[in-house]
Amino acid sequence: MSSVRSIEAILEKMMEMVGRSKEEIFEIGEESRNEYDTLKSELSEIQEKVVLMIEQSERTELHSRFARNRLAEVSKHFSKYSDEEVREAYEKANDYQVKLALLHQEEKQLRDRRDHIERRLMKLGETMERADQLINQINVVINYLTGDLQQVSHIVANAEEMQQFGLKIIQAQEEERKKLSREIHDGPAQTMANVMLRSELVEKVLDHDGVDKAREEIRDLRKMVKDSLSEVRRIIYDLRPMTLDDLGLLPTLSKYLRNAEERTGISIRFKNLGRERRFPTHMEVAIFRFIQEAVQNAVKHADAAEIQVKMEMKDDLVTAVIKDDGKGFDPAQKKEGRFGLVGMKERINMLDGSISIDSKPGRGTLIMVQIPVKMNTAETMDVQ
Template sequence: MKDWLHTDIVLILLIGTMGMLILAFGIILFFSIYKKRLQSQQLYLSQMKAEHRKQLLENTVSSQEKERKRFASDLHDEVGAMLSFIKLNLGRLEKKEENQELKELAAESKEHLNQVITEVRRITRDLSPPTLEKLGLVAAVNEFLSWVKRSDSLLFSLNVTGKEVRFDPKNEIAVFRIAQELINNAIKHAEATKITIKLKYTSTHIFLSVTDNGKGFDVEKAKTKGLGLKNLESRTEILKGSFKFRSKPKKGATFVLATKI
C-alpha cells in the first residue's frame, strides 16, 4: 500500500480533484459570463431600439415639415393668387357699378374676402414661417405672436436674453414648433389671459420657457394621457434636449426646454 500511495494513485487523485474543482468553477463561470453577456446584449438591443425610434421620429417630423411647406406654398401661390384676383375684380365691380345695391354687395364681399385672405396668410405662416428661415427664431416667434394677437385679446410678453445665434435649421424649426404648440395649448386648453415667453441664449445652449396664467392641470395625469405632451417630448428628443414642466390646477403652467445649439 505504501508504494502506490505516493505514486500514480495520488497523481490520479490530484488530477481528478483538480478536474472536479475546475469543472465546478467552470459551471459558476459559465452562469456569470452568460448573465453578463445577456445584459450587454439587452443593453445593445435597447440602444438599437431607441436609435431606431429616434430615426423614425426624425423622419416623421421631417416629412411633416416638408408636407407643411408644400401645402403652405400651394396655399400661397394658388389659393392666395386666386383670392387676390377675385378681390381685384370685386374692386373694379365696386367702382364701375352704378346700381347702389350691387355696389354695397361688392363692397361687403370684398370685406369678407379681405378676412379670408388674412386668414389664409395666417394659416400659410403657421404652416411654414418664412421669417424663421430668413430672420431666425426670435423674429418668427414675434411674428407668430403678432398673428395670434390679431384674433385673441391676450397679453403676451417675449423676453430675449443673450445674443441670438442661428443654429441647425432642423433644430430651429423644432424649437419654434415647440413654442408654437405651447402657446396654442395655453390659449386653447388652459384658457390663459397672459402668456410669457422667454428665450435665453448662451454660448452653448438655448433655453425656452413658456409661462401662462391659465387653469393649469394635473401633471401626473397629463404624463399618461396627454398626446400634446408626447409630441413635445418627441420633438425635444430629436433636439437631444431636456424638457420640464410644472403645473397645478388653477395655478397656470410653466414649461422649460433646454437644448444645445
C-alpha cells in the same frame, strides 16, 4: 407556426369587418352627399324665386298705390263719378291689396324654406366631413393590416406594440394631410365659394335695394376676401415660416407671436435675454415648432388672458420658457386623443434636451425647455 396562423386568421377577420364598416360609412357619406347636392340645387332655385318675388311685390305695390290714389280721388269727388266707376275703383284697390298680402305670405314661406335648407346643408356637411374622417381612419387601419407590418412581425414580439408602432407612423402622415386639407376647405375654399355666391347677388341688390345696400354687400365681400388672404398666409406660415431661414429664430418668433396676439386678442409678451445667435437649421426649426405648439395649446385649451415667452441663448445652452395664466391642468392625467405634449417632448428629445411642465388646475401652466448646444455641430454665430 400555430401562433402565426392564429394571427393571420385574426387579421383576416379584422379585414373583413373593417371592409364592411368602410362600405357602410361610404354609403352614408354618399347618401348625405346626394341629398346635399339636391338641397343645394333647390336652394339656388329658391334664391332666384325670392328675387323674382321681390320684383313682383314691388310692381304690385306700385299698382296698389295707384289704385288707392284712384279710390281716394273717387271718394273725395263722389258726385262726379258713376256707381260703376266707384265700384271699379274700390274693387281694384281691394284686389291689389289682396294680391300684395298673398305675395308677402309666399315670400315668407320661401324665406323660411331657404333658412331650413341652409341649416340642413350645414348638418349634412358635418355628416360628410365626419364620414370622410372615419374612412381616413379606416384606411389607416387597412394600411397597417396589409402593409409593412407583416415584414417586421418577427422583430416585434408583442402584438399591441406592433399595432401602436404601425398605426403611429401611418396616422401621423394621414393626420397632417387631413389637417391641411381641412384648413384649406374650411378656410379659403369656403370663403371663396361664399364670395362667388355673394358677388352674384350684388347686381340684383343694386337694382332692387339701391346703391347703399349694394355698398354694404361690397364691403362684406372685401372683408371676406381679406379674411381669406389672412387665412392663406397663416396656413403657409404654419407649414414653413420663410423668415426662419433668412432672418433667424428670434425675428421669426417675434413676428409669429405678434400675429398670434392680433389674431386671438390674448396678450402675448416676448422677451429675449442675452445676445441673438444663429443655430443649425434643424435646431431653430425644432425650437420654433416647440414654442408654436406651446402657445397654440395655451390659446386653444387654457382660456388664458396673458401668455409670456422668454428666450435665453448662450454658447452652450438655449432656454425657453412659456407661461400662461389660464385654467391649468394635471400633467399626470392623460387625456385620450391629445398628443400635443407628446409631440413637444419628442422634438426636445431629438435634440437631447430636457423639458419640465409645472401646472395645476386653476393656477396656469409653466413650460421650460433647455437644449444643449453641441460645439462640434452648433456652428453658432453672433448676429451683427
